[in-house]
Amino acid sequence: MADLSIDFCGIKSPNPFWLASAPPANTGEQVMRAFDAGWGGAVWKTLGDPIVNVTSRFAAVDLGTYKMMGLNNIELITDRPLDVNLREIAEVKKRYPKHAVIASLMTETKEDWRVLIKRCEDVGVDGLELNFGCPHGMCERGMGSSVGQEPKLLQEITSWTKEFARTPVLVKLTPNTGDITEPGFAAVAGGADGISLINTIKSIIGVDLDRMVPFPRVAGASSNGGYCGPAVKPIALHMVAALAREPGIARVPISGIGGISTWREAAEFIALGCTSVQVCTAVMHYGYRIVEDLIQGLSSYLDEHGMKSVNELRGRAVPSYQEWGDLDLAYKLVAKIDKDKCIGCQLCVTACNDGAHQCIFTGPDDRERPPHAHTHGKAIAPVPLPIGKHAGSRVPWVDEPECVGCNLCQLVCPVSGCITMEESRTGPPETWNDRVAQGRARVPGGIHD
Amino acid sequence: MTATLDPDRLETVFPDKKPLYPEGEARAEAERCLYCVDAPCIKACPTEIDIPTFIKKIASGNVRGAAQTIFAQNLLGYSCARVCPVEVLCEGSCVYNAWEREPIKIGRLQRYATDAVMDPSTAPIFSPKPRTTGRKVALIGAGPASLACAGYLALEGVEAVIFEKRPVSGGLNTWGIAPYKLKADDALLEISWIERMGVEIRHGVEIGRDITGAQLLDQYDAVFIGVGLGDDTRLGIPGEDGPGVMGAVAWIEEMKLHMKRGTRIGRVIVVGGGNTAIDVARECASLGGAEVSMVYRRGHEQMSGYVHEMMGARKERVRLIEHTQPVAVLRGAGGDVTGLRCVRTEGGKNVAGSDHDIPCDLVAVAIGQSKLRAVARELPGVALDARGCVVCDPTTGRTGNPKVYSGGDCTNGGKEVVNAVADGRNAARTMLAAFAGQSGAG
Ligand SMILES: Cc1cc2nc3c(=O)[nH]c(=O)nc-3n(C[C@H](O)[C@H](O)[C@H](O)COP(=O)(O)OP(=O)(O)OC[C@H]3O[C@@H](n4cnc5c(N)ncnc54)[C@H](O)[C@@H]3O)c2cc1C
Ligand SMILES: Cc1cc2nc3c(=O)[nH]c(=O)nc-3n(C[C@H](O)[C@H](O)[C@H](O)COP(=O)(O)O)c2cc1C
Ligand code: SF4
Numbered sequence: 001m002a003d004l005s006i007d008f009c010g011i012k013s014p015n016p017f018w019l020a021s022a023p024p025a026n027t028g029e030q031v032m033r034a035f036d037a038g039w040g041g042a043v044w045k046t047l048g049d050p051i052v053n054v055t056s057r058f059a060a061v062d063l064g065t066y067k068m069m070g071l072n073n074i075e076l077i078t079d080r081p082l083d084v085n086l087r088e089i090a091e092v093k094k095r096y097p098k099h100a101v102i103a104s105l106m107t108e109t110k111e112d113w114r115v116l117i118k119r120c121e122d123v124g125v126d127g128l129e130l131n132f133g134c135p136h137g138m139c140e141r142g143m144g145s146s147v148g149q150e151p152k153l154l155q156e157i158t159s160w161t162k163e164f165a166r167t168p169v170l171v172k173l174t175p176n177t178g179d180i181t182e183p184g185f186a187a188v189a190g191g192a193d194g195i196s197l198i199n200t201i202k203s204i205i206g207v208d209l210d211r212m213v214p215f216p217r218v219a220g221a222s223s224n225g226g227y228c229g230p231a232v233k234p235i236a237l238h239m240v241a242a243l244a245r246e247p248g249i250a251r252v253p254i255s256g257i258g259g260i261s262t263w264r265e266a267a268e269f270i271a272l273g274c275t276s277v278q279v280c281t282a283v284m285h286y287g288y289r290i291v292e293d294l295i296q297g298l299s300s301y302l303d304e305h306g307m308k309s310v311n312e313l314r315g316r317a318v319p320s321y322q323e324w325g326d327l328d329l330a331y332k333l334v335a336k337i338d339k340d341k342c343i344g345c346q347l348c349v350t351a352c353n354d355g356a357h358q359c360i361f362t363g364p365d366d367r368e369r370p371p372h373a374h375t376h377g378k379a380i381a382p383v384p385l386p387i388g389k390h391a392g393s394r395v396p397w398v399d400e401p402e403c404v405g406c407n408l409c410q411l412v413c414p415v416s417g418c419i420t421m422e423e424s425r426t427g428p429p430e431t432w433n434d435r436v437a438q439g440r441a442r443v444p445g446g447i448h449d
Numbered sequence: 450m451t452a453t454l455d456p457d458r459l460e461t462v463f464p465d466k467k468p469l470y471p472e473g474e475a476r477a478e479a480e481r482c483l484y485c486v487d488a489p490c491i492k493a494c495p496t497e498i499d500i501p502t503f504i505k506k507i508a509s510g511n512v513r514g515a516a517q518t519i520f521a522q523n524l525l526g527y528s529c530a531r532v533c534p535v536e537v538l539c540e541g542s543c544v545y546n547a548w549e550r551e552p553i554k555i556g557r558l559q560r561y562a563t564d565a566v567m568d569p570s571t572a573p574i575f576s577p578k579p580r581t582t583g584r585k586v587a588l589i590g591a592g593p594a595s596l597a598c599a600g601y602l603a604l605e606g607v608e609a610v611i612f613e614k615r616p617v618s619g620g621l622n623t624w625g626i627a628p629y630k631l632k633a634d635d636a637l638l639e640i641s642w643i644e645r646m647g648v649e650i651r652h653g654v655e656i657g658r659d660i661t662g663a664q665l666l667d668q669y670d671a672v673f674i675g676v677g678l679g680d681d682t683r684l685g686i687p688g689e690d691g692p693g694v695m696g697a698v699a700w701i702e703e704m705k706l707h708m709k710r711g712t713r714i715g716r717v718i719v720v721g722g723g724n725t726a727i728d729v730a731r732e733c734a735s736l737g738g739a740e741v742s743m744v745y746r747r748g749h750e751q752m753s754g755y756v757h758e759m760m761g762a763r764k765e766r767v768r769l770i771e772h773t774q775p776v777a778v779l780r781g782a783g784g785d786v787t788g789l790r791c792v793r794t795e796g797g798k799n800v801a802g803s804d805h806d807i808p809c810d811l812v813a814v815a816i817g818q819s820k821l822r823a824v825a826r827e828l829p830g831v832a833l834d835a836r837g838c839v840v841c842d843p844t845t846g847r848t849g850n851p852k853v854y855s856g857g858d859c860t861n862g863g864k865e866v867v868n869a870v871a872d873g874r875n876a877a878r879t880m881l882a883a884f885a886g887q888s889g890a891g
Contacts (some may be wrong), residue, residue, distance in 0.1 A: 065481060066480065262508070262509035262510075262511075263509055263510075263511060264509055264510055286484050286505075289484070291500070291506070292502065292514075293505060293506050293509050293511050293514060294501075295512055296506070296513075296514035296517070297510065297511035297514055299511055300511060300513050300514060303572075415473070416472055416473020417470045417471060417472075418474070437598070439758060
């Protein structure tokens with residue numbers, strides 16, 4: 001079995017799976033149960049001066065029967081006294097010396113940071129995570145994402161903490177920013193030993209249309225919250241990859257967060273440069289038990305791909321994340337429909353005709369072809385079929401020369417393996433940037449033609 | 450395995466009732482599972498497989514992990530995925546039923562996970578511990594109960610030797626299960642997978658005839674009785690002896706292992722109202738039997754066969770003749786069966802003067818199987834109950850003799866494969882605990 005253990009800027013962990021700083025890492029009792037279930041580390045629910053929370057605090061987006069595809073919260077940092085949290089951290093570290101316990105911190109003045117860091121390190125935390133990400137409540141008080149959105153401020157506070165800290169300092173970034181590399185560079189410039197991202201995305205999840213109050217409703221009003229869960233994974237993955245391909249940032253390790261619920265997503269974050277991953281929503285939904293699949297699935301994957309350690313996976317997909325202008329324009333795909341597998345739902349027909357490039361049709365393929373042109377399929381109008389004739393005639397066909405290979409049809413097809421995309425090419429590899437360099441960037445039919 | 454199966458045998462014409470899911474469909478179905486906590490499906494499974502966990506692993510693409518979860522509790526999870534009456538077990542208890550929605554297709558998902566790892570070319574799921582325990586266990590009969598017991602023992606480094614009187618392993622799981630659920634070669638594929646864990650099967654050895662119980666007790670640290678049930682019960686009516694009248698289980702065995710493709714099935718009367726009766730009837734109907742009827746002495750409400758199976762049989766044009774009792778098999782001049790003479794019954798009693806003849810070419814008698822009492826009697830301290838079943842504690846498999854364990858059909862009078870597997874597994878766990886205790890003390 002592949003070795004899953006990691007070393008995150010000196011923080012050792014038996015596997016890359018950590019609880020994110022959130023309700024699942026609120027108390028010592030929880031964290032110990034999580035470690036028993038198999039979690040390798042935990043970033044404690046953010047510590048600072050205890051706050052007062054509101055109810056309700058959560059609201060969610062469901063997709064079909066899948067609940068909590070996206071989760072929104074307006075919870076603040078810990079509401080428990082600091083000394084209680086610290087006593088429990090000490091107990092956890094005593095009982096689980098090999099697991100990673102990281103204190104997430106949020107406070108204001110330099111002196112507050114000094115005291116908070118000292119008190120945490122005195123109880124034996126393995127590292128610190130600065131919460132510069134919370135996009136609700138705390139940011140109104142000048143903390144959380146209001147720091148994460150100001151690279152200068154972020155850098156300054158990070159450098160304060162580095163003055164005081166003996167353990168590694170991770171900076172947790174907010175996604176609520178235009179270019180994630182700006183706070184990324186600022187964190188590194190401030191001396192951060194590692195970066196974690198993403199915290200939640202500023203959001204309003206819906207509106208109670210009877211009461212005219214957004215969700216989650218607190219008496220007669222609501223506030224913007226932070227969005228997380230499976231829905232945010234693509235956004236988080238991009239931000240992780242954007243940092244990972246900046247050598248100036250990627251010299252510190254990255255802890256990936258956002259929508260991870262299975263080993264597959266965890267592997268994706270690792271392949272795009274993460275050393276550890278953190279999970280919140282999936283644990284809130286299904287409990288600590290999901291770590292069994294995370295561990296097993298990742299180890300099988302590594303074994304099957306001949307990787308001895310999770311460290312071999314790290315960053316493997318980063319080089320192939322490139323600028324659009326460097327992609328190969330001569331690479332082509334054409335949709336093929338497997339007649340035997342097709343169930344005749346014709347979702348691809350509608351998708352292609354209304355949503356793509358008008359090249360999937362029903363009925364016999366016996367019409368005259370218009371000359372190939374950029375205006376897709378104008379001359380071919382679908383012929384309505386006489387009902388009851390043509391056995392199997394619900395199977396559509398692809399007008400291959402017209403297919404642009406967008407693969408929308410494949411995405412909407414409910415039958416796995418029915419629509420495949422066949423590879424071909426129109427010539428030797430050529431990119432847009434090549435064309436720009438050769439002065440061939442102009443496509444006929446433009447504004448001035 | 451010693452015996453090889455004829456690739457042209459009749460059972461191969463049956464299509465699978467619940468075919469293997471393609472990946473996308475398996476994932477889509479798995480995504481529907483709510484991942485219930487303290488899930489009712491787990492409790493409904495006699496082997497208590499952690500069903501929601503294995504299903505979520507399928508959803509994540511962790512198919513090997515799913516198989517591991519299944520096999521940890523049910524070593525014959527490959528067979529059980531196909532043969533279990535899920536309608537009355539796991540799927541029957543899925544919370545979706547209460548919600549009036551289709552339950553999760555647990556059986557088909559289990560098949561998806563277990564099919565993926567059965568092939569000899571896939572990396573083994575388990576690595577058996579080295580044989581350092583020095584313990585040896587003999588198991589009598591190579592049915593599901595013994596196979597499960599032997600497999601779990603072998604994984605823990607115990608030498609497990611199965612003695613099987615027939616040339617083929619698997620018991621009724623190989624030669625009794627309806628072929629649209631499981632075919633004999635698939636049953637044997639699973640057995641060779643268990644053999645690769647280190648289990649040894651010696652064929653053609655009948656305990657009580659070739660080797661005595663005393664010899665086993667002498668040579669082994671423990672003995673497991675998994676002999677199942679005996680021959681089909683006979684009707685005891687005139688004309689029963691001779692061609693054209695067969696015990697149902699014997700007929701199924703013949704059909705699954707020996708009859709050739711193309712064998713014609715004529716008009717069939719099945720006598721009985723249990724699951725074996727329904728199975729034979731459905732098999733004959735699917736094979737093109739001209740007219741397939743079930744003759745049952747009471748009403749359909751009293752039938753012991755599952756309602757979902759009888760509904761399936763009716764859809765396949767099986768006729769149920771209720772409140773009817775056979776009294777004689779009719780034969781023509783050449784000795785061939787021509788029909789069955791029956792009487793009507795009322796309140797369990799035959800109605801005088803209600804004799805009538807139902808024409809047929811084959812009578813399949815499915816009114817139960819006899820008990821195999823001889824093996825138990827060879828082992829001192831092992832008791833049989835009034836029905837002829839081996840007396841044992843169902844949670845541990847312990848019999849009256851501390852070295853002898855038992856499980857499966859020979860202890861419960863005939864249930865399902867999954868019950869036999871649970872019994873075998875529990876006996877293995879009890880033996881392992883006993884061995885650990887003994888070596889700890891010594
Ligand atoms: C027609 C039919 C259909 C069925 N369909 C299903 C189904 O769809 N699903 C389901 O779950 N269950 C089904 N069952 C029940 C299931 O097959 C049994 O519950 C299960 O096989 C019992 O396992 P076992 O190990 O106890 O016994 P068996 O499977 O009966 O195995 C006992 C073995 O012991 C051997 N043996 C007996 N005596 C000796 C001896 N003295 N020495 C050496 N070997 C000996 C026998 O040859 C046999 O191989 C069906 C049963 C029948 C009859
Ligand atoms: C209810 C709730 C409370 C959270 N509290 C904190 C917090 O105190 N500190 C913090 O750094 N992040 C907090 N987060 C953000 C999570 O740590 C995590 O970054 C985010 O949820 C994305 O991961 P996910 O998609 O796995 O949930 C919270 C998230 C939720 C849902
Ligand atoms: S009862 Fe149904 S929904 Fe619940 S875990 Fe089992 S299969 Fe899933």
